[in-house]
Amino acid sequence: MSLAQSPPKGASVRNARVVSALQRYGVLIALSLLILFGTLRYENFLSPYNITTVLSYNSMFGLIALGMAFVIITGGIDLSVGSVAAFASVVAALLSPHGLWVALIGAVGAAAVLGLINGAIIAYLKILPFITTLAMLLAARGLALMLSGNQSVSADYDHGFTTLGQGSVFGVPYIAILLFVAFALGAVILRYTRFGRRVLAIGGNEEASRLMGLPVERTLLSVYTLSGALAGLAGVILASQFGAGQPTEGLGWELTAIAAVVVGGTLLTGGMGSIGSTLVGVLLLGVIFNVLNFENGRGTISLTVYWQSVIRGAFLLLVVILQNRLTRARAEP
Amino acid sequence: MSEGTTTPPLRPPAPAKQGSHRRSIPLLGPLLALLALLLFNIFFTPNFLTAQTLNVNLTQVATIVIVGVGMTLVIATAGIDLSVGALMAIAGALAPMLFLNPPLGSPALGVALAFVLPVLAAGAFGMFNGLLVTRFQIQPFIATLVLFIAGRGIAQVLTNGQLQTFSNTSFQVIGLGRPFGIPVQVILMLVVVALFAWVMARTVFGRQILAVGGNERAARLSGVPVNRVKLAVYGISGLLSGIAGLIVISINSSSDANQVGLNMELDAIAAVAVGGTALTGGRATIVGTLLGALIIQLIRYSLLARGVPDAAALVVKAGIILLAVYVQRQRR
Numbered sequence: 001m002s003l004a005q006s007p008p009k010g011a012s013v014r015n016a017r018v019v020s021a022l023q024r025y026g027v028l029i030a031l032s033l034l035i036l037f038g039t040l041r042y043e044n045f046l047s048p049y050n051i052t053t054v055l056s057y058n059s060m061f062g063l064i065a066l067g068m069a070f071v072i073i074t075g076g077i078d079l080s081v082g083s084v085a086a087f088a089s090v091v092a093a094l095l096s097p098h099g100l101w102v103a104l105i106g107a108v109g110a111a112a113v114l115g116l117i118n119g120a121i122i123a124y125l126k127i128l129p130f131i132t133t134l135a136m137l138l139a140a141r142g143l144a145l146m147l148s149g150n151q152s153v154s155a156d157y158d159h160g161f162t163t164l165g166q167g168s169v170f171g172v173p174y175i176a177i178l179l180f181v182a183f184a185l186g187a188v189i190l191r192y193t194r195f196g197r198r199v200l201a202i203g204g205n206e207e208a209s210r211l212m213g214l215p216v217e218r219t220l221l222s223v224y225t226l227s228g229a230l231a232g233l234a235g236v237i238l239a240s241q242f243g244a245g246q247p248t249e250g251l252g253w254e255l256t257a258i259a260a261v262v263v264g265g266t267l268l269t270g271g272m273g274s275i276g277s278t279l280v281g282v283l284l285l286g287v288i289f290n291v292l293n294f295e296n297g298r299g300t301i302s303l304t305v306y307w308q309s310v311i312r313g314a315f316l317l318l319v320v321i322l323q324n325r326l327t328r329a330r331a332e333p
Numbered sequence: 334m335s336e337g338t339t340t341p342p343l344r345p346p347a348p349a350k351q352g353s354h355r356r357s358i359p360l361l362g363p364l365l366a367l368l369a370l371l372l373f374n375i376f377f378t379p380n381f382l383t384a385q386t387l388n389v390n391l392t393q394v395a396t397i398v399i400v401g402v403g404m405t406l407v408i409a410t411a412g413i414d415l416s417v418g419a420l421m422a423i424a425g426a427l428a429p430m431l432f433l434n435p436p437l438g439s440p441a442l443g444v445a446l447a448f449v450l451p452v453l454a455a456g457a458f459g460m461f462n463g464l465l466v467t468r469f470q471i472q473p474f475i476a477t478l479v480l481f482i483a484g485r486g487i488a489q490v491l492t493n494g495q496l497q498t499f500s501n502t503s504f505q506v507i508g509l510g511r512p513f514g515i516p517v518q519v520i521l522m523l524v525v526v527a528l529f530a531w532v533m534a535r536t537v538f539g540r541q542i543l544a545v546g547g548n549e550r551a552a553r554l555s556g557v558p559v560n561r562v563k564l565a566v567y568g569i570s571g572l573l574s575g576i577a578g579l580i581v582i583s584i585n586s587s588s589d590a591n592q593v594g595l596n597m598e599l600d601a602i603a604a605v606a607v608g609g610t611a612l613t614g615g616r617a618t619i620v621g622t623l624l625g626a627l628i629i630q631l632i633r634y635s636l637l638a639r640g641v642p643d644a645a646a647l648v649v650k651a652g653i654i655l656l657a658v659y660v661q662r663q664r665r
Contacts, residue, residue, distance in 0.1 A: 077474070127658050128612065130413070130474045131602065135651040138599055142647030150644065255482040258475075268475055306489035313483025321469050 016267055019326040023265035024277040031284045034291060042294045048171055050290070055176040056165075056241065058286035060085070060234040062179045062279060064253055065260040066186050067227030069278040072261050073190070074223050075203040075270025076129035080118060080136035081231040081257060082250030084111050087144040088235025093153040093245025096161035100240075103161050107239075108232040114140055115228015119221035137254075144247035153245035165240030175237050179279075182230070187275040199223060203270030252309050259316040260285055267323065285315070362660075363608055363624040370631040378638045386634075388516065392584070394630040395518035396421075396577040400597055401604035401622045402529050403459075403570030408605050409533075410563055411546040411614025412466060412473035414570045417601055419484025420458050421578030421594030424451035426488040428579055429497040429588050432504050444504045452575035458484065459571015463564035481598065488590035498587040508583025518580045522623075525573065530619040542566060546614025599654060603629055606657040629653065 038045040064081045071078045092107035114136060121132045155161055167174050190196035198219045201209045210216050234253075239245045264281030266273030289308065295301045374381045400417050407414045428447040435443025458480060465476035510517035533539040541562045544552040553559050574594070582588040602612075608625030610617045632653060636646045 079478075121655060125655075125659050126662060127655060130415075131612070131658055132655065134415075134599060134602075135654045138596060138654075139648045139651035142644045142651070145644035145647070146642065252482045255478065258478070268472065304490065304493060306486055306494050309486030310483045310490060313479045313486065317465070317479045317483075320471055320475060321465075324469055324471060 015326075016269075017272060019323060020265045020267060020272055020274075022326070023263075023323070024274055024280075027263055027265065027277060027280050027284055031280055031287065034284065034287050038287065038291050038294065045290075045294065052168070052171070052173050052176065054283075054286050054290050055179065056173045058282055059173075059175040059179040060237050061253065061256050061260065061286070062282040063182055063230045063234045063237070064227075065257040065278050065282050066182055066275065067230035068254075068257040069186070069261045069264070069266055069273055069275055070190070070199055070223045071129075071227050072258070072266055072268060073199050073203045073270055073273040074220060075206065076122065076220070076223070077133065077258070077268075078115075078118065078224065078227045078231075079130055079133040079254045080114070080140055081227065081234075082253035083137050083140040083144065084114050084228055084231040084250075085235035085238060085253060086247050086250040087111065087114065087140045087147070088232035089239040089249065090144045090148045090153055090235075090245035090247050092161070092236040092239040093155040094147065096156040096239070097159055099159045100161050100164055103239075104164070104233075104236050107236045108229050111232020111235060112225050112229035114143075115225040115231070116221065118228065119224030122224060123217040123220040141247070148245060148247040150247070152247065155239050155243045155245065157243065162240050162243055165237050165242070175241070178233075178237075182233075183275060183279045190273075190275050195219065195222065200271060203272070205271070252312070255309070255312055255316065256285065259312055259319070262316060262323070263319050268320065285312070288315075360609060360618065360621050360624060363621055363628060366607075367624055367628050367631070370628060370635065374631065374635055374638075378635065381638075384514075390627075390630055390634055391519045391522075392516045393634075394626050395516070395522040396580050396597070397600045397604055397626040397630065398522045398623055399518075399525050399573050399577045399580075400570075401601040401608075401626050402525050402619055403566075403573035404598075404601040405605050405608075405610050405617050405619055405622045406529065406533075406542055406566040407473070407570050408602075408610055408612055409542045409546045409614055409617035410566050411549070412563065412566070413477065413602070413612075414459075414462065414567060415474060415477040415598045416458070416462060416480035416484050417570060417574040417577075418594035418597035419480050419482070419488070420455040420571050420574040421581060421597060422485050422488035422590050422592075423458065423491070424455045424575035424578030425582040425588045425593040426491045426497070426590050427451035427454055428504070428582060429499050430491070432501050433497070433499060441503075444501065447504055448507070448579065451579060452572055455575025455578065456568050456572035459574070460564060460568040462571070463567030466567065467560040467563050485590060488593070492588070492590050494590065496587055496589045500586055505583040505586065508580045508585075521576065521580070525576075526619055526623050533617055533619055538562070538565070543615055543617060546616075548615070599650070600626075600629060603650070603654040603657060606654065606661055609661070611661060612658060625657075 044050055064085065068078055068081065088107040088111040091110045092103040095103040095106045118133055118136050121127050122129050164174055169177070190199065198209070198214050201212070201214055202216055202219055206216060238249060260281035261273070261278050262268060262281070263284060264274060264277035264279070266278065292301070292303060296303055380386060400421070404414055404417065428451045431447040431450060432440070432443040436446065462477050462480060465471045465479070466473050507517055512520070533542070541552070541557045544555075544557050545559050545562050549559060577597070578593055581593050604622050604626035606612060606625065607628050608618060608621030608623070610621060629650070632649070633646055636649060
């Protein structure tokens with residue numbers, strides 16, 4: 001922020017709040033319009049198959065974005081989520097002969113430990129979150145490759161491990177249910193618990209939180225552990241859905257998650273944000289790619305998969321610029 | 334050896350942050366670490382003291398140093414550039430297109446353009462980063478995160494995800510040439526280090542970079558063109574990444590948009606941090622970055638020489654980066 005142009009602190013916070021709220025409705029409207037567009041234009045858009053595919057595919061990004069939302073609300077960032085998920089997918093595949101629960105708990109636990117390490121380094125050694133988690137991105141990838149012997153690990157199909165990723169109840173995939181339950185829990189935690197208020201307070205002003213006697217370090221530790229655990233859960237889903245632990249997967253997932261969080265109106269500067277809108281952000285990104293796929297199928301455009309990361313990057317860029325513009329424009333009288 | 338940190342400001346208006354840092358001998362730590370690593374390898378690694386080992390290590394470290402120098406400038410302004418690896422991939426994707434399909438049917442022109450245009454393109458993307466940081470006031474790591482992912486996507490879109498293989502002696506001089514037995518990229522590396530060590534120590538621009546990183550507000554108030562300085566450092570970082578991208582594809586005789594420059598941002602940041610440049614900005618040492626890169630390279634070489642697998646080396650590298658940044662923090 002250039003000091004010459006930045007408004008007084010109070011005004012800036014108020015404006016940020018207005019922008020954040022505006023954006024939440026904006027995203028919801030955008031998602032609704034896009035779904036309406038898809039429904040009118042493509043025959044199979046609202047088919048159960050397409051809906052479950054979109055939900056299943058995006059459940060991994062959704063869980064990661066949920067953890068990322070908590071991290072970003074504290075004013076931090078977690079760039080390690082993609083490789084932590086890859087690491088967890090390998091752990092889960094290796095444990096899959098012992099059944100779903102062992103694999104699930106083992107992989108999520110292992111990923112949570114990596115998150116805990118992130119949190120400890122950030123909270124106690126005071127190293128910047130993006131440096132810490134960038135190093136973890138490297139380390140988790142290394143661990144994943146070591147455990148898997150540099151290749152993907154087939155999961156066991158006989159002891160129920162793949163039910164999580166492939167099963168459904170009344171036609172609703174388990175992982176879609178998991179996604180919505182996780183977000184409901186996340187929203188309740190952020191809004192109604194002491195932990196949630198601490199997360200918000202730390203993002204708003206870390207120094208003031210400390211002076212008020214809030215356990216800043218412990219809260220940061222929990223938040224990064226949560227992000228690691230959710231990335232781990234995404235990794236388990238990856239292994240369970242595709243039947244293999246994939247040490248090289250997860251490239252660029254952090255950008256998808258950050259984009260979803262930011263699109264949902266959470267400010268990268270921390271201190272405010274919404275869990276519900278993060279889910280809307282995830283779905284918006286998911287539906288955008290779904291629509292692009294339909295258009296590809298119709299032959300109106302022909303975008304290769306390589307466009308995906310370009311489009312995600314452009315999307316993030318657009319939203320961040322817009323947020324900055326709106327926050328500043330409203331600040332200047 | 335002591336540029337940047339100890340030279341007094343040459344021009345009166347340069348408001349470099351003074352007095353707040355303890356004046357220890359700036360490069361002592363990295364020098365001792367490098368010496369220890371050298372001694373360790375001389376005693377415990379077979380065939381370490383051969384021209385071939387020296388050559389291997391120097392050719393491998395050259396790209397880290399070249400990118401690290403740009404990163405040093407960016408970090409000196411209290412910024413960061415996560416996009417360097419992706420910009421290497423973009424330059425690496427563009428070059429073969431030019432010399433494999435030479436314009437006007439002239440191979441010489443194709444090679445000439447392959448040296449110039451990809452580097453300029455990478456520089457332009459760097460300027461784009463700078464624009465986001467200055468005009469749009471986006472935090473540097475978010476601004477460069479966009480190209481960190483999307484940049485590699487652009488390189489993949491350009492090549493349609495295909496591996497481009499080639500054999501072109503005149504282009505590959507940049508990675509394989511050996512005038513007087515010295516690899517061309519090592520000469521390039523030394524030129525880049527010398528040039529920017531001079532820039533940081535002896536030019537107004539160098540002082541301005543430190544002023545912006547030390548105290549942006551004070552710099553602005555004392556008339557330093559803050560935005561132009563930032564734009565320039567991100568542009569330079571892009572240009573240097575472009576050069577490094579060309580070197581990598583020349584060595585490999587192929588360009589793979591998935592692989593060129595992968596994890597380079599970490600190597601470069603680690604080199605800068607290990608070399609003693611503060612990640613908070615306001616201080617910079619180019620020679621330190623050279624030493625930092627050499628240290629990282631020697632650690633990697635020591636591990637590989639002992640048969641430690643690549644994957645484990647990644648974990649070790651992550652540890653080194655954190656350690657270096659932590660030591661940096663303690664020194665402030």
